[in-house]
Amino acid sequence: MSFPPSPLVSIYITTKNREDLILRxxxxALAQTYTNIEIIIVDDASTDSTRHILEELKNNFNNISIITHTKSKGACASRNAAILKAKGKYVTGLDDDDYFLPERVSTLLEHNKETYSFICSDQYICLKEGVLSHKKSTINTLTLNEMLYSNFATNQVLVEREKIIAAGLFDEELSxxxxxxxxxxxxxxxxxxFRIQIPLIVFDQTPGRERISTNKSKIPGFELFIEKHQHIMKKPHMRAQQLRLTLAKNNKLSFLEILKYSSYRTLLRDIRIWLRGYYLK
Incomplete structure (x- = not known):
């Protein structure tokens, strides 16, 4: 499959009641050095001033379109609506409390190959306002074996729109x-x-800000994920997943238990999670 030199990239952003962050x-997305983009924002039934902010953005920028839900449908349904509306050869997502660095889209396209199912990058983690920490990965090629241990792809990728639709879009049953x-x-x-070792997105984990990755009421979604894919997991994969689930539920394992039950592929990650408190990603 061949693409034009500068294919259209659709950036989808889902939001709900983020009047303080949605503009960031x-x-x-507007500040990307790669200019052939469209931005599709899905307002999942906001009750604050988010809707008015989005209408103003739409009026000011001809590459922004808005989908408005009158009743909340959830993040997955919102993403799927945006992807189905998208016109780009590629799509990539952005959570409303995170933000791209200017070179993100251009760098991902530069390193992309048609043989990759998707491409992603390292990221910065913001745990304190104004302080960024580079979340590095030593794994570049994200094989099935690697991905069954943990989500080494981070929370956002760049992917051909046709591929993500053919793969079934986001599962709206998962919390x-x-x-x-x-x-x-x-x-x-x-x-x-494929994951490139350049941080191109900031993942905001500022304390006090609720998101799926820190909300332990989302544990049932993790359990359903394991149930959904356990038929292709080997014992080391299951052990890694069960350890992370245990940390999510309780986070009271001893260091020796971490060493005992962790996989060699996820040991350093498990130790970091254990030291600073669990976040589900």
Whole structure:
């Protein structure tokens, strides 16, 4: 499959009641050095001033379109609506409390190959306002074996729109692990993804800000994810997944228990999670 030199890239942003943050996310998409983009924002029934902010953005920028839900449908349904509306050869997502660095889209396209099921990058983690930490990965090629241990693809990728639709879009039954599940299904269907070791997105985990990755009420989604994919997991994969689930539920394992039950592929990650408190991603 051949693409034009500068294919259209659709950036989808889902939002709900983020009047304080949505402009940061949208502005980071508008600030991309790669200019052939469209931005599709799905307002999942906001009750604050988000809707008015989005209408103003739409009036000011001809590459922004808005989908408005009058009743909340959830993140997955919102993403799927945006992807189905998208016109781009590629799609990539952005959560409303995170933001892109200016070179994200251009760098991902530069490193992309048609043989990849998707491409992603390292990320910065913001745990304190104004302080960024580079979340590095030593794994570049994201094979099925690697992805069954953990979501090494992060929460956002760049992928051909046709591929993500053919793979079934986001599973609206999952209350968490939706990104992980989607990327895993892409790898199953199309082969390995690829992660470049350059941080191109900021993942905001500022304390006090609720998101799926810190909301322990989302544990049932993690359990459903494991149940959904356990038929292709080997014992080391299951052990890694069960350890993370145990940390999510309780986080009271001893260091020796971490060493005992962790997989060699996820040991360093499990130790970091254990030291700073669990986040589900």
């Amino acid at each position: 996310a949208v502005n980071s 968490s692990c939706q990104d992980y599940d989607m990327w895993l299904r892409l790898v199953i269907k199309y082969g390995p993804g």
